[in-house]
Amino acid sequence: MMDCKRALTEARGDMEKAIEILRVQQGKKIQDLGERTATEGTVQAYIHPGAKVGVLVEVDCNTDFVANNDEFVGFARAVAMQIAATPSVRYVSRDDVPADARDAEARIHEQDAETKPENVRERIVAGKLDAWYQMVVLLEQEMHNPKFEGKTVQQLRDQLTATTGENVVIRRFARFAVGH
Helix, strand or coil: CCEEEEEEECCCCHHHHHHHHHHHHHHHHHHHHHHCCCCCCEEEEEECCCCEEEEEEEEEEEEEEHHHHHHHHHHHHHHHHHHHHHHCCCCHHHHHHHEEEEEEEHHHHHHHHCCCCCHHHHHHHHHHHHHHHHHHHHHCCEEHHHHHHCCCCCHHHHHHHHCCCCCCCCEEEEECCCCC
C-alpha cells in the first residue's frame, strides 16, 4: 500500500505514470530476486491417466516456507502437467538450448526463406525461430490449462516470484512416455 502511495506522490497524482513507476519497481525486485540462490523447493510428479506419460519437475525457491505454500506447490504441479501435455518440450529456457540445435533450426528456416526478398529473410527466420522456441522451451509455452488461459509459463513464474517475494526457478524436468 505504501509503495502505491509513494508512486502516486512521485507521479504527482498521475495514475498512469504511477502504474508505470510500480511496474519498473517490481521489475527491479524480480531481477534482484533472480540473483539470489534458490536452495529450497519441491519435486512434483505427474502421471497421466492411463499411465502412459509421466513427468518429474524440480521447482526451487529460497525458503521452505514458500516451498510448502499451496500456491507454489500448485504452480509446480501445473508445470508438470504442462510438460506431460507437450511432447515437444525439451529445455527449460532459451539459455539451455545448445547452440548446434539452434543453428541447425536456423539453417532449415534460412533455406526455406531463400526465395523470399532479401529485406524480409531475417525477419522470417527470426519469426520461425521464435515459433520453434515456443515449442521446445518450457518457459515460452502458453499454458494448456484453461485456468491460466493466455499466460506463458514464464509469466506465471514471474507472477509467483512477485507474490511470494522469492526467486522461483524451474531447475529441471524429465518426461517419460511409454515407447519413447
